[in-house]
Amino acid sequence: MQRITRYLSLWLMLMMMAFAAQAxxxxxxxxxxxxxxxxxxGVVNISSTREVEQRAMPFGEFGGEEIPEFFRRFFEDQMPPGHGQGGPGRRQERQSLGSGFIISxxxxxxxxxxxxxxxxxxxxxxxxxRELDAELIGADAKTDVALLKIEGENLPTLELGDSEQLEVGEWVAAIGSPFGFDHSVTAGIVSAINRTLPSDAYVPFIQTDVAINPGNSGGPLFNLDGEVVGxxxxxxxxxxxxxxxSFxxxxxxxxxxxxxxxxxxxxxxxxxxxxxxxxxxxxxxxxGLEGPQGALIAEVAPDAPAxxxxxxxxxxxLSVNGDEVDRSSTLPRLIGRVDxxxxxxxxxxxEGKRITKTVTVGDWPSDEMPMASAQDKDDSRTRxxxxxxxxxxxQLExxxxxxxxxxxxxxPGSVAASAGVRPGDIIVSLDQQDIDSGKRLSEVVSRIEGNRAVPLRLYRDGRSLFVALRLGDQED
Structure with missing residues (x-):
């Protein structure tokens, strides 16, 4: 009996220690x-109404397009009751729900x-x-930021922090309206900083594992001091x-x-x-670089600052005003913040040498570079x-x-195919030598010796790009 009592006492002591550790x-x-x-x-719900063309294939109840895997901007987007019965092409009223926060x-x-x-x-x-009509002061699609104005005095505001001080691993929290549930709170940690997403070259995103869903768009991300950091x-x-x-x-x-x-x-x-x-x-x-770095210029617009x-x-x-361009996505950010x-x-x-150039930066134009296409002519062959x-x-002009x-x-299986060259591409240069004919292309190829990579400049779908060709050793 005494042995059982000792075992029970020991078990209770261990359990108390475990509970204390958990506490x-x-x-x-x-x-x-x-x-x-x-x-x-200071956190608000934002409801916007607009007329749209009815879409035949909505993404569930939220009106997005059905794409299996991608970076998705998220806000609740629904048809009001009684507005979903029209045929394709009919103008209908659509309501969108998102979040925001007051800064003044x-x-x-x-x-x-x-x-x-x-x-x-x-x-x-x-x-x-309270529900207040808002005026759109302005919006910037490239950074996905919009500024609204509502009428009021002494409105509750949020304290703004310094996102440059964020560190990976620190706790953050979000308040928003996921699926229309106002002022829902979720929390997590910073997973990464300065993250680049497709088609968003101007924003060094903060990546978190905070639970975010449709309706959270535009809501604040807080640090533990209660400051908005994103x-x-x-x-x-x-x-x-x-x-x-989440980003x-x-x-x-x-x-x-x-x-x-x-x-x-x-x-x-x-x-x-x-x-x-x-x-x-x-x-x-x-x-001639030791490793992948920098931003490769594939095309220069006529009369542009560059x-x-x-x-x-x-x-x-490789760098802008001494700031390293470690990858291509860094360049738009560095230039974009220059006045x-x-x-x-x-x-x-x-051409294998480091040089410096001084550029007077221009203002981003509203129009994109023009697109163009080419016509077929005579043939020639290369190895x-x-x-x-x-x-x-x-056509060149x-x-x-x-x-x-x-x-x-x-x-199929050729050097060009392995490098990703496609029918319809225009070969502009090879190994930094201009190509104006099939004969010229063959001449440049014949002079490339050894198993080394050389740059091939292509013009495709209205844009220039470089690919690397590895020709292999010359055959006798």
Whole structure:
């Protein structure tokens, strides 16, 4: 009996120690109750109404397009009752629900641009259930930031933090209206910073594992001090809902945009006038770099700032005013934050040598670079495994090219096929040598010795790009 009693006492002691350890661990976890009490009044629900063309294939109940896996901007987008019975092509009223937050006592509100895109009416609902009409001061699609204005005095505001001080692993929380459930709170940690997403080159996103769903768009992301450090904007999803990857616009970026929208109603950002692409391992070798780095200029727009400064296709931008361009997505951010009219110093890799160029940065134009197409002509063959055709002078002028031959056929398994060359591509240069005929292409190929990668410049679908060709050793 005494032995059983000793065992029971030991078991109870171990259980008490385990409970104590769990309690100590629980005490170390963050408590968001005070943060929510202080911040909730400054978080708002945003409802926008617009007329749209009815779509035949909606994505569930939220009106998005059915794409199995992608970065999704998320806001609840629904047809009001009685508006879903018309046929295709019928104009209907659609309501979108998102989130936002008040940044000034006189009623300026930040949210996402996609929440209020094409809205005919915007209504902001406060924490105390007041509903106020909002005026759109301005929106910037490139950063997905919009600034609204509601009428009021001494409105509850949120304290803004410094997103540059964020560190991976620290706790953050979000307040928003997922699926229309106002002022829902979720929490997690910062998973990564300075994350680049497709088609969003101007935003160094904050990645978190905070649960974000449709309706959270435009809502604030808080640090443990209750300061706003980001605007929740996108998720990566296969289902349309939360899967553990959420992305927020840093508040420093958002406030810079908001200040410009408030002052001018538009955003001005630096512009070079170049088309860039990433530098792969093979391209790095072909251009004489020790490893993949920088932004490879595939095309320079005529009369653009880059052209006036002497930049050329094939240049690799390694730094801007001393700031390293570690990957191609870094360049638009560095140039975009430069005031138009200012000078920047670029370090370039050109033909295996490092040089510097000073460029007077321009203002981002409203129109994109023109698209063009080419026509087929006569054939010629090269050992690359392609059949090419020359281009007339008029065709080259139309495409704004000084040289080039059109690829008509690509042999399966050939060097060109392995590099991704396609029929319809225009070969502009090889190994930084202009190509104006099939004969010239063959001559350049014949002079390339050894198993080394060389850069091939193509013109495809109105844009220039580089690919790396590895020709292998010459055969006797």
């Amino acid at each position: 100590a661990q629980a005490r170390e976890l963050p408590d968001f109750t005070e943060l929510v009490k202080q911040a909730a009044p 006592k006189d009623g300026y509100v930040l949210t996402n641009a996609h929440v209020v895109e094409s809205a005919d009416e915007i209504v902001v609902r406060l924490n105390d259930r 605007i929740n904007s996108q998720i990566f999803t296969r289902s349309g809902g939360f899967m553990g990857l 927020a616009i840093p508040i420093n970026v958002a406030m810079d945009i908001a200040d410009q929208l408030r002052a001018d109603g538009r955003v001005s950002r630096g512009w070079l006038g170049v088309v860039i692409q990433p530098v792969s391992k093979d391209l790095a070798e072909s251009f 052209a006036k400064a002497g930049l050329k296709a094939g240049d690799i931008v 138009p009219g200012s000078e920047v110093t670029l370090e370039l890799m050109r 690359l495994g392609v059949m090419v055709a020359p281009l007339a002078k008029e 139309e495409l704004n090219l000084s040289s080039g031959v059109r690829v008509e056929q690509v042999a």
